[in-house]
Amino acid sequence: MKPQLQVGGLLASWSFVFLFLSSLGSGNNETDQLALLALKSQIIDDPFNIFSSWNHSIHFCQWIGVTCGRRHQRVVVLDLQSRNLSGNVSPHIGNLSFLRSLHLQNNRFGQVIPQELGRLRRLEIFNLSNNSIGGEIPANLSSCSKLITFHVAYNHLVGQLPVEFGSSLPKLKVLSVAHNQLSGGIPSSYGNLSDLRKFSAAINNFHGSIPDAFGKLTNLEGIAMATNNLSGTIPASIFNLSSIRDFDVQENQIGGTLPYEIGNAFPNLEFLSIDTNQFTGSIPVSISNASNLYYIDLGENELTGGVPTLEKLHNLHQLFVHSNHLGSGHRSDLDFLSSLINATSLVSLNLDNNNFGGMLTETIANLSTNLVIIYLDQNRISGSIPSGIANLINLERLWLSQNQFTGNIPFDIGKLQRLRELVFWNNELTGNISSSLGNLSLLITVDLSNNNFRGIIPPSLGNCKTLFFLNLEHNSLSGPIPQPVISLSSLSKLGLNYNSLTGPLPVEVGNLKNLGYLNVGENMLYGEIPDTLGSCVLLEILSMEGNLFQGTIPSTLDSLRGMQLLDLSRNNLSGRIPEYLENFKFLETLNLSNNDFEGAVPIKGIFTNASAISVEGNSKLCGGIPELQLSACNSIQSKKWRLTLNSKLAISICSGLLGLSFFLFILYICWYRKTKKDLPSVSLRKSLLRVSYQTLFNATGGFSVENLIGVGSFGSVYRGILEYGATIVAVKVLNLQRHGASKSFMAECKALRNIKHRNLVKVLTACSGVDYQGNDFKALVYDFMENGSLDEWLHPVNREDELNNEPKKLSLHQRLNISIDVACALDYLHHQCPTPIVHCDLKATNVLLNNDMTGHVGDFGLARFLPEATHSFSTSQGSSIGVRGSIGYAAPEYALGSKESTEGDVYSYGILLLEMFTGKRPTDGMFKDSLNLHNFVRLALPHQVADVADPMLFRGGEEEASNQNLRKRSCSRSEKIRDCLISIMQIGVNCSGELPKERMNISAAVALLHSIRNIFLGTMPSEN
Structure with missing residues (x-):
C-alpha cells in the first residue's frame, strides 16, 4: 500500500502545480x-x-x-x-x-x-x-x-x-x-x-x-x-x-x-400568421388598427362570424382566411371587400371554403390591379358575376366554384389576358358561354360544369392553344362539337357529357394526341365512331354511353392500349366484340351493354372478370365465361371459324417464322443489356419516383414544338401539365444520341436526390424507359418556373423594346434579390449538404424565376460530389470528360485540367453577378485579348461604375425633372444606386479573381449582399 500512496501523493502534487500555473x-x-x-x-x-x-x-x-x-x-x-x-x-x-x-x-x-x-x-x-x-x-x-x-x-x-x-x-x-x-x-x-x-x-x-x-x-x-x-x-x-x-x-x-x-x-x-391551428371565435374588429400589416394568414381554423372592415390596412399584400366557418350566408358577408380598395399592393385574396353569402358587387372592380389570385369557391355567394372584375388585369386564377352564382359570364371577362384558371363549376349560371373566352390565350383550365348554360360551345375556344382541361359537363349545351375545339392538341381532359349535343363525333378528334380523358356520354351524338379516335394513343378514359352511335367498333382502337375505362353502353353499335380488347392490360371497366353486338364474347383478359364487364342487353351475344350466363354458341357459328387445310398450313408456317424471330430478338436484348452502361433501373427507382413515357407524352402534347421552352447541351425542355389542378411542370428530355447525355442524367438524379432548398429548382419525378418506337427514353420533371430564365430577362430579344418600357425588365432591387437567391443556393450546395456539391455550370440560362421572381438554380447535369477533405481547389488532374461549365463562366483553372471545386462555382457566380448589373454577357464581342468582363468592371471601379452599369438601372432617376424638388430626389436616388452598384460589383470582382485563393467565400458574399440590401435599398427613394 505504501508505494501506491506515494504515487497518489505525487499525482496530487503535480495536479496542484498544474492548477497553480x-x-x-x-x-x-x-x-x-x-x-x-x-x-x-x-x-x-x-x-x-x-x-x-x-x-x-x-x-x-x-x-x-x-x-x-x-x-x-x-x-x-x-x-x-x-x-x-x-x-x-x-x-x-x-x-x-x-x-x-x-x-x-x-x-x-x-x-x-x-x-x-x-x-x-x-x-x-x-x-x-x-x-x-x-x-x-x-x-x-x-x-x-x-x-x-x-x-x-x-x-x-x-x-x-x-x-x-x-x-x-x-x-x-x-x-x-x-x-x-x-x-x-x-x-x-x-x-x-x-x-x-x-x-x-x-x-x-x-x-x-x-x-x-x-x-x-x-x-x-x-x-x-x-x-x-x-x-x-x-x-x-x-x-x-x-x-x-x-x-x-x-x-x-x-x-x-x-x-x-x-x-x-x-x-x-x-406579419400575422395563425394558419393551421384550432382558433375559434371571430376576427377582431380592431385588426384594422394595426395599419402596418402586410400579411394576414388566418386560414384552416374554426373561426366564425364576419370579416371586419380592413380599411386602414393600406400595405396589405396577402389575405388568407380560407377553410374556416366565416360568414352566415347573408347579403352583407362580403361588405368588407369595399374596405380593401386602398390596399393597392394586394396580390392574393383567399376566402374559399367558408359560409360567405350575399352578392359579389361591382366593388371588386376597384380592388388592386396587382391581384393575381382570387379564391371564392365553396361558399354561398349568389347573384351575377360583376363585369367590373375585368379591371383586375393581372388576374391569373379565378375560382368561383360551388356557389350560387346566376346569370351570364360577363363578356368583358375576355379582357383578363393573363388568366390561366377559370373555375366556375357547380353554380346556377345560365345563357350562352361567352365567345370572349377565346381571347384568353393563356388559359390552361376551364371548368364550367354543373351549371345551366345553353346554346353552342363557342368555337372561339379553339384560340386557347394551351388549354389543358375543358369541362362543360352537366349543362344544356346543344349543336355540334366545334371543329376548332376538338382540334386543340393541348387538350388532355375533355368533359362534354350530360348535354344535348348533336351531330357526329368530328374526325378531328384524332388531332388530340395529348388526350387522356374523353367523356361525351348522355348526349344525342350519332354516326359511327371515327377511325381517327385510334390516334389518341394516350386515352385512359373513354365514355360515349347514352348516344346514338352506330356501326362497329373500329379496328383502329386497337392502339389504345393504355385504356382503363371504356363505356359504349346504350348506343346502336353492332358487329362482333373486338378480340383485341383482351390485350388491354390496364382496362379495369368495360361496359358494352344495351347495344346490338353479336357473336362470341372473348374469354381472355378483362373478359375473365365478370364484375369488370357488362354485356347485358345484347341478345345476339353467346359464349363467354360461365358467370355471364350467356347461351352457348351454336354449330353454325362454329363452322364459320372452321379452318381449311391450306389455312392451317399457312398459320403453321407463319407461327414458326414468328417464333424464330422472337427467339433472335430475345438473344439481341440479352446481348444489348450486357453491353449497356447506363443507369440501372433499380438504382433509379431508389433515387426518384418515376412516371411513364406515356404520361409525359400526354403532358407535353406529344413533345410538341408549341410546348418547347428551351434546348440545352444534352436535351430539350418542354412545358407540360401532369394532371388537372396540378402545377405546370417542365420536362427535360435527354438527347441520348449526344455523347455524355446518360452521364448527365445520372449526375442530375444523384445530385437532386437528397438536396432541398428554396432556391434550387425542385425535381418532381423522373422517367427512364422506352418510347413508342422502342428507343431508350430518359427525362426529368421539374417545377415549372413561370418567368423563364434570368438570361431572358437580362438579354431580351429586342433590347430596344426593354428600354421603351416593355414588360421584361429587372429593377435594381429585383436583381439584388435574385443574386442573393443564387448565392444562397450555392452556399447550401457547398456548405450545408452532407457531401459538398459543385454545380459546375452556373450561368444565366440555368437560373430560373418563378411567379414571384425568386431565383432558382437548375440543371445539375454537370454537378459533382466532392469528398469532405478535398472540396476546395486542387491542382491535380480532373476527370477526363472535359472542361466544366460554359464558355465565359467556367473558371480558368478548369481549362488547365484542375479538378472541380467550390472556388470554380464562385468564379462562375462572380461572372454572373457582373453580368446581372452590367447587362453584358461574358461572351460579348467587345471582350477580346486580355479584356474580359472581370477586368472591364475592375478597371471601372469605383469612379466609373455608372459607365459600365446597365443603363436600365438608372432609368427614371436621371431624367429631367420639372421642379427643383424632383431634381433633388432624382439626384439622391442616382447617388444611392451608384453606391449600391460599387459594393455589388466589388463582390463580383472579388468572386471572379483569376486565382482560386483570391476568390471570396460564397458565405461571405451572401452576408455582404444581405447587408447591401438592408443599407442601400432600405433608404433608397422610390423607383416610381
Whole structure:
C-alpha cells in the first residue's frame, strides 16, 4: 500500500502545480495565445488559409479574425464567420476570459457546443448559427451573464432549452434556436428576460403551451414559434406587448380566440400568421388598427362570424382566411371587400371554403390591379358575376366554384389576358358561354360544369392553344362539337357529357394526341365512331354511353392500349366484340351493354372478370365465361371459324417464322443489356419516383414544338401539365444520341436526390424507359418556373423594346434579390449538404424565376460530389470528360485540367453577378485579348461604375425633372444606386479573381449582399 500512496501523493502534487500555473497564466495574454492555437489545432479544413498567419512570427492580436483590447492586449473579439471552416469548436475558447464577441456562424463546425464556453463571463455576442453542431445546449452558458445575442439557429441541436437562461441572462435581446431538433417545453423562466427583442424557435419539436410569463417581455418585437407541437391558448398577457411586429405560430395545435383589442394591443404588427391551428371565435374588429400589416394568414381554423372592415390596412399584400366557418350566408358577408380598395399592393385574396353569402358587387372592380389570385369557391355567394372584375388585369386564377352564382359570364371577362384558371363549376349560371373566352390565350383550365348554360360551345375556344382541361359537363349545351375545339392538341381532359349535343363525333378528334380523358356520354351524338379516335394513343378514359352511335367498333382502337375505362353502353353499335380488347392490360371497366353486338364474347383478359364487364342487353351475344350466363354458341357459328387445310398450313408456317424471330430478338436484348452502361433501373427507382413515357407524352402534347421552352447541351425542355389542378411542370428530355447525355442524367438524379432548398429548382419525378418506337427514353420533371430564365430577362430579344418600357425588365432591387437567391443556393450546395456539391455550370440560362421572381438554380447535369477533405481547389488532374461549365463562366483553372471545386462555382457566380448589373454577357464581342468582363468592371471601379452599369438601372432617376424638388430626389436616388452598384460589383470582382485563393467565400458574399440590401435599398427613394 505504501508505494501506491506515494504515487497518489505525487499525482496530487503535480495536479496542484498544474492548477497553480494555470491560474498564473490566466492573468496574462499567454493564455489567450495558447487558447487560439488550440482552436487552430481543431480545424481540419481552412480553404482560405486563414490560420497561416496564426504563428509566432507576429503577435496573436494581429492574427486574422482576432481583435484585442488596447489596455490589456487580451482577445475581445473572435470573428471567423463565413470562412468555410471545418472542424470542432475547441473547448479552449473558454480560456479567452476577456472575450466579448464570438462569431463562428456560416461555417461547417460539427460536434457539440463545449461546456467550457460557460466560463466566458464577459461574452456579449454568441453566434454559432448555420453550422452542423449537434448535442444539447449547455446549461452552464447561463454563466455568461452579459450575453446580448444567443444565435444557434440552423444546426442539429437536440434536447431542451436550458431553464437557467431565464434567471441568469438579464441583458439578452436576441434568442434564436430555429431550425433544430429541440424538444420539451418553452421555459416559463424566459419571461424574466426583460430586455428580449426577438424569440425565434420555429421548426423544432417543442410541445406544451406558450408560457404566460412571456407577457412580461415588454420589449419583445418578434415571436416565431411556427411548425412545432404547441397547444393550449395564447396567454392574454402577450397581447399587452405593444412592441410586437411579427407574430407567427402557424402549424401548431393552438386554440382559443383572438382578443377583441388585438389591433390596438399590437399597433406595430406587420406579419400575422395563425394558419393551421384550432382558433375559434371571430376576427377582431380592431385588426384594422394595426395599419402596418402586410400579411394576414388566418386560414384552416374554426373561426366564425364576419370579416371586419380592413380599411386602414393600406400595405396589405396577402389575405388568407380560407377553410374556416366565416360568414352566415347573408347579403352583407362580403361588405368588407369595399374596405380593401386602398390596399393597392394586394396580390392574393383567399376566402374559399367558408359560409360567405350575399352578392359579389361591382366593388371588386376597384380592388388592386396587382391581384393575381382570387379564391371564392365553396361558399354561398349568389347573384351575377360583376363585369367590373375585368379591371383586375393581372388576374391569373379565378375560382368561383360551388356557389350560387346566376346569370351570364360577363363578356368583358375576355379582357383578363393573363388568366390561366377559370373555375366556375357547380353554380346556377345560365345563357350562352361567352365567345370572349377565346381571347384568353393563356388559359390552361376551364371548368364550367354543373351549371345551366345553353346554346353552342363557342368555337372561339379553339384560340386557347394551351388549354389543358375543358369541362362543360352537366349543362344544356346543344349543336355540334366545334371543329376548332376538338382540334386543340393541348387538350388532355375533355368533359362534354350530360348535354344535348348533336351531330357526329368530328374526325378531328384524332388531332388530340395529348388526350387522356374523353367523356361525351348522355348526349344525342350519332354516326359511327371515327377511325381517327385510334390516334389518341394516350386515352385512359373513354365514355360515349347514352348516344346514338352506330356501326362497329373500329379496328383502329386497337392502339389504345393504355385504356382503363371504356363505356359504349346504350348506343346502336353492332358487329362482333373486338378480340383485341383482351390485350388491354390496364382496362379495369368495360361496359358494352344495351347495344346490338353479336357473336362470341372473348374469354381472355378483362373478359375473365365478370364484375369488370357488362354485356347485358345484347341478345345476339353467346359464349363467354360461365358467370355471364350467356347461351352457348351454336354449330353454325362454329363452322364459320372452321379452318381449311391450306389455312392451317399457312398459320403453321407463319407461327414458326414468328417464333424464330422472337427467339433472335430475345438473344439481341440479352446481348444489348450486357453491353449497356447506363443507369440501372433499380438504382433509379431508389433515387426518384418515376412516371411513364406515356404520361409525359400526354403532358407535353406529344413533345410538341408549341410546348418547347428551351434546348440545352444534352436535351430539350418542354412545358407540360401532369394532371388537372396540378402545377405546370417542365420536362427535360435527354438527347441520348449526344455523347455524355446518360452521364448527365445520372449526375442530375444523384445530385437532386437528397438536396432541398428554396432556391434550387425542385425535381418532381423522373422517367427512364422506352418510347413508342422502342428507343431508350430518359427525362426529368421539374417545377415549372413561370418567368423563364434570368438570361431572358437580362438579354431580351429586342433590347430596344426593354428600354421603351416593355414588360421584361429587372429593377435594381429585383436583381439584388435574385443574386442573393443564387448565392444562397450555392452556399447550401457547398456548405450545408452532407457531401459538398459543385454545380459546375452556373450561368444565366440555368437560373430560373418563378411567379414571384425568386431565383432558382437548375440543371445539375454537370454537378459533382466532392469528398469532405478535398472540396476546395486542387491542382491535380480532373476527370477526363472535359472542361466544366460554359464558355465565359467556367473558371480558368478548369481549362488547365484542375479538378472541380467550390472556388470554380464562385468564379462562375462572380461572372454572373457582373453580368446581372452590367447587362453584358461574358461572351460579348467587345471582350477580346486580355479584356474580359472581370477586368472591364475592375478597371471601372469605383469612379466609373455608372459607365459600365446597365443603363436600365438608372432609368427614371436621371431624367429631367420639372421642379427643383424632383431634381433633388432624382439626384439622391442616382447617388444611392451608384453606391449600391460599387459594393455589388466589388463582390463580383472579388468572386471572379483569376486565382482560386483570391476568390471570396460564397458565405461571405451572401452576408455582404444581405447587408447591401438592408443599407442601400432600405433608404433608397422610390423607383416610381
